[in-house]
Amino acid sequence: MTGAVVVGYTATDAGADAAALGARLARSLGAVLHLVIVLPSEGTRSAAVPPERAYEDHIRRQAKEWLEDAVVRLPQELTRTGHVRFGESFAEGLIAAGEEFDARVIVVGTAGGSIFGRHRLGSVASELLHSSTIPVALAPAGTADEDDHVLPRVTVAVGNRAGADNLLDEAAAIATESRVGLRLVSLVPFDVPPGLDTGAIRLVGDAHAHDVLAVAKGLLPEELKAEVEEAPGDSVEDAVANLTWLPGEVVLVGSSRLAQPRRLFLGSTAAKMLHELPVPMIVVPRTRAEAGVR
Known part of the structure; x- marks a missing residue:
């Protein structure tokens, strides 16, 4: 895998979750791991923040100490470093760091108060999901408390416009580099015309899902082991x-069709998935095609 894994780190439980997921991805993919703390740039500091140089130096030293402690706790076999960066927002600083380090993915944790094993988007994750040009991985609460994993499987959620787009390419690349299988899951039955009775919805949805999955699988490299699965249920959740x-797997979803090219925007289906998803989600920017879950 080319590039690196960039983690938006804070000295909190969410920061520990993000670092743990970043380490899992970096270990599986053979990538360099960069932990990044973003401090406010001079133009964005509140009037309540003392302007003295001594205070600024103290904040920088504290950030460096947090990073040093976090880096030491990461698996020793990883190539990992810590960095202090500055930006008008935490998300902006992370995107800049991602571009600087040629990151394949930016990892962030969930918001405070999240249920163990579940996602709750905070302000940083929300801003990233509206502006990043780099895939964003969301670490659910409690990731740091799990056993040390490598990726056992990669799942990609396929919508109703499967195609040779960046979502399938990225999922195939991660599965191949990790030497694991790829699972294609269809949520198409939840995107059928209204007004049909339950039996018709299931019949139409299953048939369409089968076609979509067959097309998507046909676009993957022949040497990649891929299985297909239709998600059962009466709703996305x-x-x-x-x-x-x-344990340890990730699911990839595509950006919303409302997103600008090469930008992220979390669609309604992916947002519903987050309510129940017990594993990390990676949201991939769309390119010329608009396949994937929105």
Whole structure:
């Protein structure tokens, strides 16, 4: 894998979760791991923040100490470093760091107060999901408390416009580099015309899902082991809850069709998935095509 894994780090439980997921991805993909703390640039400091140089130096020293402590706790076999960067926002600083280090993914934790094993988007994650040009990985609460994993499998959620787009390319690349299988999951049955009775919805949805998955699988490299699965349930949340998830796996989803090219925007289906998803989600910017879950 070319590039690196950049983690938006804070000395909090969410920061520890992000670092743990970053380490899992870096270990599986053979990538360099960069932990980044973003401090406010001079133009964005509040009037309540003392302007003295001594105070600024103290904040920088504290950030460096947090990073040094976090880096030491990461698996020793990883190539990992810590960095203090400055930006008008934490998300802006992370995107700049991602571009600086040629990152394949930016990793952030969930918001405070999240249920263990679940996602709750905070302000940084929300801003990233509206502006990043780099895939964003969301670490659910409690990731740092899990056993040390490598990726056992990569799942990609396929919508109703499967195509040779960046989502399938990225999922295939991660699975191949990690030497694991790829699972294609269809949520198409939840995007059928209204007004059909339950039996018709299931019949139409299943048939369409089968076609979409067959097309998507046909676009993957022949040497990649890929399985297909239709998510059972009467809603997106129900389907996600009914799927079997392996400890340590990740699921990739595409950016919304509302997103600008090469930008992220979390769509409604992916947002519903987050409510029940017990594993990390990676959101991939769309390019010329608009396939994937929105």
